[in-house]
Amino acid sequence: MAGFEGEAPQASKIPYWRLVFDQKVVTDEVINHPYAGRGTDDDPFVVVWIPGDSRNPMNFSSILKWSLTILVSLTTLTIALISSAYSGGMAQVMKELGSSREVTTLGISLFVLGFAFGPLIWAPMSEVFGRRNVFTITFCLLTAFNAGCAGSENIQTLIILRFLAGFFGSSPFGNAGGSIADMFPAAKRGIAISLFSAAPLCGPAIGPIIGGFLGSGAGWRWVEGFLAIFSGVIWICLCVFLPETYAPVLLRRRAEKLSELSGKVYRSKLDIERGKLSLQQTLTTALSRPWRLLFREPIVFLFCIYMAIIYGILYLCFAAFPIVFQEARGWNEGIGGLAFLGILVGMIIGVIYTFPENMHYAKLCRQTTGRLPPEVRLPPSIVGAIALPIGLFWFAWTNSPSIHWMASIAAGAPFGFGLVLVFLSVFNYLIDAYTIYSASVLAANSALRSLFGAAFPLFTSYLYSGLGIHWASSIPAFLALACVPIPIVFYLYGARIRKRCPYAAEADAFMQRLAQSNQQEVRREEPVIEKPNAEVEAAAVDVESDSETTSLSSVPSAIDMSRRVSRASKMSGRSLGRMATQYEENPYDIDRVNTHTSTISGRGRCQEV
Known part of the structure; x- marks a missing residue:
């Protein structure tokens, strides 16, 4: 996780007992941090880890x-x-x-x-x-x-x-x-x-x-x-x-606490990116x-x-x-x-x-x-x-x-x-x-x-x-x-x-596209929509039919990533556009990996969302 760029004040140290027993613990720096957004239902404040956040595992x-x-x-x-x-x-x-x-x-x-x-x-x-x-x-x-x-x-x-x-x-x-x-x-x-x-x-x-x-x-x-x-x-x-060490839960709890304290609407960056699943x-x-x-x-x-x-x-x-x-x-x-x-x-x-x-x-x-x-x-x-x-x-x-x-x-x-x-x-x-x-x-x-x-x-x-x-x-x-x-x-x-295995091919296509997105972020100040690479796209298409029917709207896939980047300048997603290309390979992150739908559709092709 990353906070905003630039020099940041030293975050307050949280007592260890509060780390263990209070998942909603917040400090003055957390409360006063300039989160992206307006604090409304349509444009909530986007809760991220602040620089030097002592609650970030x-x-x-x-x-x-x-x-x-x-x-x-x-x-x-x-x-x-x-x-x-x-x-x-x-x-x-x-x-x-x-x-x-x-x-x-x-x-x-x-x-x-x-x-x-x-x-x-x-x-x-x-x-x-x-x-x-x-x-x-x-x-x-x-x-x-x-x-x-x-x-x-x-x-x-x-x-x-x-x-x-x-x-x-x-x-x-x-x-x-x-x-x-x-x-x-x-x-x-x-x-x-x-x-x-x-x-x-x-x-x-x-x-x-x-x-x-x-x-x-x-x-x-x-x-x-x-x-x-x-x-x-x-x-x-x-x-x-x-x-607690699981970032999605911690940021969700922090957003709830900030909403209680201020009366405004705060939402976790991860919940905005992925959608909150039942x-x-x-x-x-x-x-x-x-x-x-x-x-x-x-x-x-x-x-x-x-x-x-x-x-x-x-x-x-x-x-x-x-x-x-x-x-x-x-x-x-x-x-x-x-x-x-x-x-x-x-x-x-x-x-x-x-x-x-x-x-x-x-x-x-x-x-x-x-x-x-x-x-x-x-x-x-x-x-x-x-x-x-x-x-x-x-x-x-x-x-x-x-x-x-x-x-x-x-x-x-x-x-x-x-x-x-x-x-x-x-x-x-x-x-x-x-x-x-x-x-x-x-x-x-x-x-x-x-x-x-x-x-x-x-x-x-x-x-x-x-x-x-x-x-x-x-x-x-x-x-x-x-x-x-x-x-x-x-x-x-x-x-x-691996090229002949649909899920392995799609995973490889995702990582290649992510690498290209990261290179774009390094070269450009403002992100733009990246055109699909033909070779990468070919690795992820023409695969066997898959019957998964879960909602595609929350998939942090290589395909919808470019759309999130293109929306970065509109609302509180501005902060997300800079961070959406960062994919930390956590094999046990069920929220990101195990509960979101593959882009392999019933028609056997990768679909844009």
Whole structure:
């Protein structure tokens, strides 16, 4: 966000407690700022961030930004840890509640199933109610359902409460990344997003270790009790320390406060640009577009299938490791949980590997005047894709009790390393390839991989009883091996494939047109209507029919952008004309990305608004 040009007075510092508890806080500088407009219904004052605005999350201090990044990353680590810690007490659950292994495993599967549907609801709700409100309410319910699990008297109650805990606890998967993107500009958020993205991958590897020792020492109820206490502590931290970071909600609240104080009409710049959407409209698009992209875009479909298989294999391990290490080797639950240390070490190495990769990418960005092709993001995924089957085959043929346990545990390192590289690299590729639709792409990815994560543990016991520990462990390895060509093919031919995919082509056309608009802004004092570039227009037209019918009037697309610029000299839109070309690539910004209609129409052509 940007305020007006020119020298500005130093903005007053807002006490931190007011940042957290008062979303409508205003200072004298905010009240007296010369907003564009006349303060009427037809020409409202346009509320923007003032220069040096201490309430703008982008202006938070580095210490505060990183502290909040750690806090929201802990929320994703927490929910991932809860998903797998249950496995440490499964043997006791079966014994005390008299359930079979397959039914008891539903406690993992249904929890992960909640991940498939929860983010589709919580992400758009954060647009309307703010990230802080969604965080605090859902984590409160997560804590309550975890406590309920600890007191469950039968397996039915336990697995139902586990599903509800997973559903409500899944809000950080969209909200945490969004909060980070709210605070860091695109060029500086690479490491922060890497830490956030790695947390839900490392959490499942830590969970069985904690759950195993707690389960063997204090019983499975204390496993669930500890999870309730842990999530409760995180909930309290969110309530006390997490301020609202979502700019559209903050500016909307500020406009409401200024209207109350002055009696005049103030409206958020973002609401004027995009239009204020209802929760129903937001949810409708958020629930439908991810599936549309998943099944109509080959890029999205293949990468989502690949990541879903890997994610499913990770959760298969929570059912397979007790068989391999506890039943075959005779280890107890606590020592058996340590078998996940190999995977955890590999994940940590993978996260460290991404740091120089991020710096290399930033260097490439500085050396070019345009946007780098998305395929530049894929080399780490190729390395990871090769490491995955190596680790899985290594584990499959060294997990016999006659072979030292260290060999099979060490096999987890290349698997964990490859998993992190593939996930982070492909995430970045999908974001860069789909920009304006990246929230929907990430939602589709999250939903599909959660479905696989829920399904894979259910057939693990049948797989191992029928094939034995060697060949049963080889099946996931063969699946990972079959997927190795996917990142290689897209690295070599991705640019050609994207041109044939309607949504990817439109996203590329949008970004090219935006770059041209930015160049015009640099060269000219007053913006003018930019004529469409034939090559760019060709990339976004002649696409397959799309049935989306949501209102086009609020789309911040490349096409209507030029019209907003042409209206800049008329009313309070004068300030918008200077800022409309600034598109900060926030992959979690549901308001901008996930709830606005594509310019792909039912007639299969990009339409002007």
